[in-house]
Amino acid sequence: MESSRAAYLESNQSRFLEELCEFVSIPSVSALPKHAGDVETAADWLASRVEGAGFENVVRLPTGGTPVVYGDWLHAPGRPTVLLYGHYDVQPADPVESWDSPPFAPEVRDGRLYGRGASDNKGNLLAALIGLEAVLQVDGSLPVNVKLFLEGEEEIGSPFSLGLLTTDKERLAADICVNADGIQYGVGKPTILGSFRGMTGIEVTVRGPSSDVHSGIFGGTIHNPLHAMARLVASFHDADGRIAVQGFYDDVVPVGKEDRERLGRAPFDEQEYIAGLDVDAVFGEAGYTTNERAWRRPTLELNGLWGGFQGEGSKTIVPSEAHAKVSCRLVANQDPGRIQELLEAHVAKHAPPGVRVSVTRKRGLANPYLLPLDHPGVAAMADSYREIYDQDPFYIGSGGTIPVTAAMLEELGIYSLVFGFCTRDEQIHAPNEFFRLSSFATAQKAFGILIHKLAEIEFRKS
């Protein structure tokens, strides 16, 4: 059966690539209001593709934000029910001028498809659907029941769509989630992701004079909001990069000896890492390796900082305002709401004189997530990887945030198996994002294999 599925996948590969190009060409940027219509278009496209794959009861579930595309195939009585998760929204494409080809005009070069969302998450998601379609087409049935939960606001922290996990529990009830929004450690380096960082943040505004004023006339007599902002945001870290917000680390689970050893086995070349980023050195909290910093330690990052004149040439003003976007990646057991309180308290305590400082809380908070290594789904993933790569997987963490994993555990009582085939070099969230066509094809096979492994498990309710 597997060889027939492989033949089905091979003979249809050019159609699948065309479909992926179509999907990527829809600029479904959830962060930007001007793309709201495109996000809807992507939902329509996906709903139609899901029906084409053989799913039933396909519906766009309203969320208050962008719709969740649902569908199911429930003809395997007595077998486990798998909830397949993915997202059809993408990050903004700017700076657009840094792309070698337009972000929403996907282009194949050197065996890679370039375009925003090619890797995160449209490529992996479509591969998962194709993998299940191949099983259905060739076998006539699936070995498990499958439900789909495909959301359109992952890139903005899923402020609305995860509400369905609370309000639509019965429809979404399942034994396990297969999350198609994962990332591999590298090509041919199968990986089991055991943790995600959570997310919180604030936006800080510093206001000075009610409009930009002449730096000759007023300069030196009032506090320049840019000076005040620089001083304020510089206070978030000490000179060595450790976060200086009081209480920030209080709830962080320390990195244990065994955990440290296991993470240390993941292949990692620091010089390659440095060269890949084109920096001179890594930088971060003292006492931790680069991977520990990324997977086990929280961050406080400025994602944007701005005020005053940014054009060519010069404009000699004291600007009216300064802005900073701050986000934090959290680790177990930090609480996103509590961290926002600590950030607000820090800003209030360090607010410079002569300016007005205000804070807005970021929406779309996410808890950190940890998958127990003795969960039967972990073995199913490991077996699937051995079948594909003839190799044991590495166990790693992720520094990224997939809020849905924590939410599914909390609301549906199910763990998530993160099973994706994009790799960390694919420029996700950056210009020139790409997905290897070889990874696209491997992923299609892999999802078919995984659901057969899951079919053999007797799930207990967690």
Next chain:
Amino acid sequence: MESSRAAYLESNQSRFLEELCEFVSIPSVSALPKHAGDVETAADWLASRVEGAGFENVVRLPTGGTPVVYGDWLHAPGRPTVLLYGHYDVQPADPVESWDSPPFAPEVRDGRLYGRGASDNKGNLLAALIGLEAVLQVDGSLPVNVKLFLEGEEEIGSPFSLGLLTTDKERLAADICVNADGIQYGVGKPTILGSFRGMTGIEVTVRGPSSDVHSGIFGGTIHNPLHAMARLVASFHDADGRIAVQGFYDDVVPVGKEDRERLGRAPFDEQEYIAGLDVDAVFGEAGYTTNERAWRRPTLELNGLWGGFQGEGSKTIVPSEAHAKVSCRLVANQDPGRIQELLEAHVAKHAPPGVRVSVTRKRGLANPYLLPLDHPGVAAMADSYREIYDQDPFYIGSGGTIPVTAAMLEELGIYSLVFGFCTRDEQIHAPNEFFRLSSFATAQKAFGILIHKLAEIEFRKS
């Protein structure tokens, strides 16, 4: 004669206003390359207006940058030669969305003309030309020889045009400069400006990874350029606002007792100043009054600071770059080139680890300027003010920079009498710049009076 001139001015005032509207509607923004053609258009408009006023030998002198509009009237043998200075370029209009009417579609509201350049310097400059035109039209001649030096790059620090003071000395030779780019302390508060601050600056770039990267995957492992930049630029000042760049104050002339008393007589209401800016408090170097901070003490201001995502919503990246535009207002006897060296040394010393920091030197440096109070031109200005306002002028400094005053002294050996009628509330360099129609009319009369006072002076070469 004066009453006939007044009648001439009055009967033509609606034409003059139309002309000013025409002039202001040309977006001659010297800082922005996209407006290069508009700057040329403004030069053409001005050359034509100068000929209309009765000047001869009108020519656009090439400078390597934007042209200087020259013209002369040299039919007063044995009398002093006055070099009239003004500029036809303007500051950028952004943020355009903060204007109540479009910046380059001038509009009269409540006796004020709103538009970019209405006050700085198109209004004052046109008023000066009109004042001289009125004398020529009514008297048939001027009481002094007049030459014009009207430049198009004052707002970017005159990087090219002042070169003519070196290369075209003979054409521009004069006894005194009347600089029409001045500012009054307030409406009906005649003012003699005795000093200007000089100007220097740098642009700082901090580079991290070669493109924006995902803050989940890479956050915490490399130095975020925004963190590095915030720390770096925060180091320019201490917490009280004093500049912390080593050697910065070394050449500053201390504020003397007599100087302090004279400046203290200028009318000033600090609460009104604060309210006008809509700030909660003044802020600056300890030990100095607000006016002393503005007129006698140097500054280091961030005019722009930016990097990362600035749009609506969120984008969780570690950005690739951060930028800062830094300018300094200097006082006697600071040297702009020397200060650039100190700034560069400071940046090199405080460059944070894990990022690459580079510095570009700002062009258009300007020396600080000081006019001796016993210069005969000072008395001519004071007499003119008494004639118009029946009031003694105040003696003040300016925190602003008019590089041409220092350059004319250095190259042509002449002092500048700064004689302008815009006031500090007119939102120059900011949204909703305006010029009072009453100030426009007063200025036209005043320039006619001033040249008659100057006609009586026997200038010695300085």
